């Protein structure tokens with residue numbers, strides 16, 4: 001089945017808004033978009049008086065190259081948050097269709113579904129001695145869903161989901177649903193992306209982002225990698241000019257070979273800092289359990305998560321309480337920061353609880 005057939009009928013029938021920049025490129029005398037002809041002060045050569053290209057060709061080309069996919073399989077979005085929202089709005093009929101999530105997981109899957117009034121079916125991850133796993137038999141028994149949201153490495157547990165499991169699930173639900181695998185943290189581990197499997201598995205959708213390993217959270221650049229028919233539908237409902245010119249320029253910079261070399265060094269340093277932190281956490285008398293995970297954060301369990309977060313906050317260190325998530329009572333997520341930031345964390349933990 002073509003995955004586009006699973007989309008809402010009104011989106012399939014929609015004639016999208018055609019912005020001035022979508023109808024004609026930005027060459028020549030531009031009198032078609034009611035722009036101010038003069039750049040603002042401090043324009044830095046960006047021509048910020050002009051609307052940006054809706055999907056800037058240079059960035060599209062470069063991201064497709066970096067992700068090893070065809071440009072027709074790519075939609076650049078305002079962070080992967082926007083990709084999640086677009087998927088839910090294109091594929092879920094309010095009050096009728098369901099999405100499946102596997103908590104503990106990133107909160108935006110369920111929230112975007114609720115905003116669209118799509119029922120959220122939660123099939124919690126199974127906690128094993130070492131790690132977390134999908135509950136495949138419970139997923140199989142769940143009512144059919146339009147979207148199956150998976151994440152690898154998963155936030156906040158850090159576990160991977162193996163490629164064979166993701167692809168088998170996509171195969172299994174192909175008649176009624178799409179499997180979305182969120183790879184926001186994939187660069188932090190040594191596993192290959194599933195981006196190049198989309199061509200053979202058209203109901204598979206991969207989410208990528210420049211917010212994490214590429215150090216561009218402030219620019220809001222994400223990517224949906226999907227069958228071209230799905231990309232076409234998402235592109236119909238995205239805002240007319242989603243990608244601000246300075247963000248596009250910064251993204252192109254972050255994808256230059258020299259920047260990628262620097263990124264490799266940073267990832268290696270973060271891995272070292274994580275190893276050092278893990279050693280301290282494993283020896284810490286008040287830390288009951290540590291999940292190292294495969295991303296740039298670790299998850300720990302303590303007797304009183306709120307107290308750890310509050311005490312850290314008093315020391316000027318912000319941690320994320322995860323104890324409200326199913327299965328994560330007493331759990332706190334710690335991001336791996338810079339050398340200095342980890343030094344502060346180490347000192348705080350050495351004296352905690354005081």
Ligand SMILES: Cc1ncc(COP(=O)(O)O)c(C=O)c1O
Nearest residue numbers: 079080081106155184209211222
């Ligand atoms: C798993 C996961 N997916 C998506 C996002 C959203 O990232 P972006 O900045 O690309 O919107 C996050 C942010 O923390 C995340 O943890």
